[in-house]
Amino acid sequence: MTPYVLTVDAGVRDLRSADHLLHSLAAELALPEGTFGCTHLVRGERPRVALSLTLPSEPLLRTAQERLVAGGYEVSPGLPDAVGRAVLYPGVTALTGTLTIAEVLSLSAIDRVTVLGTPGRPAADACVLTGDHVRPQWLDGQLVLTAMPAVGGTLVPFEVPDPTPCCADH
Structure with missing residues (x-):
């Protein structure tokens, strides 16, 4: 499987809120079981928790990206880093x-x-x-x-x- 990945920056500042947002987005977007949803700590001038979604297909990635942008989220391609904390994952x-x-x-x-x-x-x-x-x-x-x-x-x-x-x- 070729992963299709995007990062969502919702300005979330704590892990509990990020976990909740990942679960909400997975439900709203009707993401399949094979989706990975991770949190990533972003340091610097504006510390926050970014989210990443690894989806099983390009059409699903495009649909998710369009819906997230329409929902007012800042979305970018790829992962923010290689050490995400998995909240959504198979099993x-x-x-x-x-x-x-x-x-x-x-x-x-x-x-x-x-x-x-x-x-x-x-x-x-x-x-x-x-x-x-x-x-x-x-x-x-x-x-x-x-x-x-x-x-x-x-x-x-x-x-x-x-x-x-x-x-x-x-």
Whole structure:
């Protein structure tokens, strides 16, 4: 498959809003299951979160681009960077509850799982408590889920859906 990619700059400033916007756009545009929707942190004078959509065909790309521009979004071709954080990807809806790493890999587009602070790859039968929030990231052309150890020898995705802000208790 030749990917057809566009970047959407909606001026979003946080990941939660960007995730919500990606889901809304996917519904409005009736994007197919094979679509990748990622967030990208844009630094500089105007920090924000850009979105990218990787679509399976050129006609779908043109249609999406036309509708997004008509909706007032700033749209440009290609990716803003190579390390997008995937929100929409094949199999994401199947990643709920507790799954083994083998299941995560077989049910979704995720290529591999790494565990913070440990060398090598985790065992295929290691359990991942998904929390229904699995956000892998593109690294060297692979979609990689970073996990961390949890209670009872299980793993959890590194990114949690509702993180506690730094210094929240001050």
